[in-house]
Amino acid sequence: MRLSCLPLTTFKEVPAEAEVISHQLMLRAGLLRRLASGLFTWMPIGLRVLRKVEQVVREEMDRAGALELLMPAVQPAELWQETGRWDVYGNLLLRMRDRHEREFCFGPTHEEVITDIARRELKSYKQLPVNYYQIQTKFRDEIRPRFGLMRAREFLMKDAYSFHLDQASLNATYEAMAEAYARIFTRLGLGFRPVEADSGEIGGARSQEFHVLAESGEDAIAYCDADQFAANVEMAAALPPDTPRPAAGAAMERVSTPDTRSIADVAGFLGIPAEQCLKTLIVDAEDGGLIALVLRGDHELNTVKATALPGVSSPLSMASPERIQAALSCPPGFIGPVDLSVPVIADHSAAALADFACGANAVDWHLQGVNWGRDLPEPTTADLRNVVAGDPSPAGDGQLAIARGIEVGHIFQLGDKYSRSMQATVLDQAGKDVPMLMGCYGIGVSRIVAAAIEQNHDEHGIIWPEPMAPFQVILIELNPKKSAEVTAAAQAMYESLVTAGIDVLLDDRNARPGVKFADADLLGIPHRLTLGDRGLKAGAIEYRARRTGNEENIELNDVVKFLQTKVLAGAN
């Protein structure tokens, strides 16, 4: 492609609407334009990136034996009513009516449609397993679209759905998809991690998310390199400390602590570390009463774990200050587990403390030197907290670290949820109708593009991983108006690169060198060739790698060969 034929407008300044770096850079580089909230136009160069990602996904899905098809974006309400999701899905579903007043939605996902296909097409166990996939535009009317492509309302997704006679077959395809996903993200040149995830409402046996690691990621991931453990922070178990509780060394003492409510205040006032304090949270109980959850001062409550506790109301709700005052005769901020009139559940780490400080259940008073078993009963213990860096790995070997990630893929086992409600059955060996088991496997194709930028950029712009770069090479022709020789040489070089099958962008615009260099950096094309009169005289062209900034001069005649080894080496 010749840049002189492409109306490309790049910005020096960051558009005010963009908050995250990927969104900013895509707007500045002219890859993306916003139409409305959560709706974007992929401009020509941006679309090339999207297509390259799509192609890698497609190749690996094909290699894993999945079958590509394409379902309609618009879906009839009847299918969604069959599974009950027409009512459950709520406002995320964009609904519409046709001229006959029939109800439709713009598909946010395709379980219903694919299950309808499966029940019509698949009649015998002999046809199983089957794994169908598509790469298609989805629409989810997100409550709050944000961060550009990261949470757009309309987005490109690869969604796959597999059908099986039995669990063993489902497991096999699930594993095959996990491997295919790992290959996809590896081929795309992304730093990623598969993590154990909450299977949530769907209730399937297994679920894994694939996260691209980036500072700006929305999700916190706990992982351990020693034993390969990785899970969403919400999902990671915090093990009880393996060292026994120290012996009590201090006598319990009531201390006046005027106006010190927060852990930070208390720890500061008493001159002790936060991990020597207890934090007592009062939550509503299922039976209408209250329950006290006790954590170490430096730990955070994990709401997923807390909700799962017997007796705790679901969803979790913190008791109001009024209820606390009424039931305990003490405002929040001075509550503690000693002589507390409601049930106490302590986190393992909190239960392992000796000589700790906590609220005295009286305004402006705390207790110090408190010990379980002596000053108050041994508590019921449970895992209540989020894991923190340095915690032992639940998999048993090594310590956890915390990283941030962007979820770009999710695989899970659906079981018979949809096949049962939609009567998608096949005849088994015994000639009996049985509902098929299903798996489902998603990849956010457009989100990958944003995630790649979040992970790969510098102060000058994007640094595309080779396999998704819009072009492999940018050829900059310096001062085209000044020298006919340079122009001729650039054209000849461009032609020979194209002939060699190299994806090259020729910057033949009549612009100053600085503009071209800046745009090349902003666009993030991995390999840059610069042809100017200076080099031409010496019979050489300058090469520069976007990521490293390394430069070298290449003989004109060697350029194609040089790039083929360089570019192809990077692409596979």
Place this chain on the structure above:
RNA sequence: CGGGGCAUGGCGCAGUCUGGUAGCGCAUCUGCUUUGGGAGCAGAGGGUCGGCGGUUCGAAUCCGUCUGCCCCGACCA
């Protein structure tokens, strides 16, 4: 949906408090000079100041109302 912020040429902003008929930088167009990291000079085009209503002799500016966009929370590829 709750909370906060913003809306002025394509982009970034000033002007709003204290009403007097719109300005700066970038971008765009023309010419000349320049040309290895976002050039200089001279000129040009482009804005019903988000919409509607009100106050006023007069509204970007004050009042009301609606809309759009962005950020923080619960959801998700």
